[in-house]
Structure formats: structure tokens, C-alpha cells
Amino acid sequence: MxxxxxxxxxxxxxxKQSSSGQELLVTTAAVSASVFWESYWALRMPYDRGEVTGFEYWRQVAAALRTTIDDNQIARLIDADIASWSAxxxxxxxxxxxxxxxxxxxxxxxxxxxxxxxxxxxxxxxxxxxxxxxxxxxxxxxxxxxxxxxxxxxxxxxxxxxxxxxxxxxxxxxxxxxxxxxxxxxxxxxxxxxxxxxxxxxxxx
Incomplete structure (x- = not known):
């Protein structure tokens, strides 16, 4: 043993990540779910490794989605992300x-x-x-x-x-x-x- x-x-x-949390993330990002999740996961590993901060990660996601998000929206995305993984x-x-x-x-x-x-x-x-x-x-x-x-x-x-x-x-x-x-x-x-x-x-x- x-x-x-x-x-x-x-x-x-x-x-695992909750469906309600996933929906809130997509709504907060204000983009379609299909493009959102592609960028969310493609850019996730450096964030998980601690190589970028939460704000840097979400700015990278926004750039990949060809959209812009302000600091207030990023803060809400971070909170929604935490909530989606909290159960x-x-x-x-x-x-x-x-x-x-x-x-x-x-x-x-x-x-x-x-x-x-x-x-x-x-x-x-x-x-x-x-x-x-x-x-x-x-x-x-x-x-x-x-x-x-x-x-x-x-x-x-x-x-x-x-x-x-x-x-x-x-x-x-x-x-x-x-x-x-x-x-x-x-x-x-x-x-x-x-x-x-x-x-x-x-x-x-």
C-alpha cells in the first residue's frame, strides 16, 4: 500500500465547473459561448502556472476574442470564475x-x-x-x-x-x-x- x-x-x-457558473462567465464576457470557451481554455495553462495574473489572463482572453473589457468587467469575470469552481x-x-x-x-x-x-x-x-x-x-x-x-x-x-x-x-x-x-x-x-x-x-x- x-x-x-x-x-x-x-x-x-x-x-467540476458548474453549468450556472459557465453561463455567468459567458454572459459577463458578452460573447458567444463557442468562441469564449475556445479562448478560455487555450490560454489557461500559463494562468494556472502563475505566469500571468488574473487581469493579464482576462486581457489575453479578450484580445483572442477581439473584444475589449475594462477593469470592472475583468473583476467580475474573476469573481464569476471563482464561483464556478467553488462547489x-x-x-x-x-x-x-x-x-x-x-x-x-x-x-x-x-x-x-x-x-x-x-x-x-x-x-x-x-x-x-x-x-x-x-x-x-x-x-x-x-x-x-x-x-x-x-x-x-x-x-x-x-x-x-x-x-x-x-x-x-x-x-x-x-x-x-x-x-x-x-x-x-x-x-x-x-x-x-x-x-x-x-x-x-x-x-x-
Whole structure:
């Protein structure tokens, strides 16, 4: 059994981006949904890595959309973006707490921009259960880049094979496995609990 469980945040402990939040973002940007999401995701990685600020990111999105937005509109977009990613799965929070209480170490690796990271730090005390919190905006690497996983290994002072990685995206799990971490593709609470508590479950799909 792996000594430590390294959890993803969004799609595992936190909910995926809400549909109502997505609608608010598109409405605030005042453009069509199809062009909005293409630019939103195409420019997201540097924002997640902390290479640009929220204001810089949204100005880049506006330029890609061939529109202009003022500082007030950018502030509303940042707030709407945070709100769209803010829902948490309480059952998964409980699993994290139970895992930590059992004596296992728990850690977190998330692709997340600074503004959203601050929101989680201010509103979710359960983050204190994690021995290591690796926010992409703070470590300069984002999944599925190998250095994101290696950063966690160094911070935990563990070999990859002693860390079980749990994520809802296959490409992220595969990247972790490529450096030697056992991985679990998250599809729900029951399977995640089994992967964490049963040694031979980690590599099952």
C-alpha cells in the first residue's frame, strides 16, 4: 500500500465547473459561448502556472476574442470564475479526513490559478489535513507535466512508487504512472475508497 495519497482537487474533491457558473462567465464576457470557451481554455495553462495574473489572463482572453473589457468587467469575470469552481463534494472531504485520521499522509496537486487558490485557502479549513498542497500557480508546473509530480515527490520526500495519485482525467493519471506513481482514475467515492484502502486496487480502472 502506498504511504501517501496524492489527490487532485477539481473533479475529485471539488466539483467540476458548474453549468450556472459557465453561463455567468459567458454572459459577463458578452460573447458567444463557442468562441469564449475556445479562448478560455487555450490560454489557461500559463494562468494556472502563475505566469500571468488574473487581469493579464482576462486581457489575453479578450484580445483572442477581439473584444475589449475594462477593469470592472475583468473583476467580475474573476469573481464569476471563482464561483464556478467553488462547489465541494462533502463526501470526498470526509474521505480525505478519514484517510488522514488513519495515519496515512495526504497531499494535494491541483491545476489552479492564484485567485482561486486564495479562495480555497480562505474558505476550506479541510486543507489543513494535507501534508503538502501543490497548487500549480505556486509550484510553476501543471499536470500533466512530469515536473508537477516530481515536485510533489520532492516535497513529500518520497519515491514515486510510495505515492498513490487520484485524478479524474486519464492523461493526468497516465503522466503520474509514467514517472512511477501508482494511479487511480477517479469515477466516484466507492472506487476511490477501495483504491486507497486496498493495496491491489490502485492500478485498476
Amino acid at each position: 502506498a504511504d501517501t495519497v496524492l489527490f487532485d482537487l477539481f473533479g475529485v474533491i471539488a466539483r 465541494v463534494d462533502d463526501d470526498m472531504v470526509t474521505l480525505v479526513e478519514q484517510t488522514a485520521a488513519s495515519g496515512r499522509r495526504v497531499a494535494l496537486l491541483s491545476n489552479i490559478p492564484e485567485e482561486l487558490a486564495v479562495h480555497y485557502e480562505e474558505h476550506h479549513r479541510w486543507l489543513q489535513h494535507f501534508d503538502v498542497v501543490a497548487f500549480s500557480c505556486r509550484i510553476g508546473h501543471a499536470k500533466p507535466e512530469p515536473d508537477a509530480y516530481r515536485w510533489c515527490c520532492r516535497a513529500l520526500d518520497l519515491a514515486p512508487g510510495r505515492i498513490l495519485f487520484v485524478d479524474d482525467r486519464a492523461e493526468n493519471v497516465q503522466a503520474a504512472e509514467a514517472i512511477g506513481m501508482p494511479g487511480h482514475l477517479f469515477i466516484g467515492l466507492t472506487q476511490a475508497r477501495q483504491a486507497i484502502t486496498e493495496p491491489d486496487m490502485a492500478l485498476r480502472r
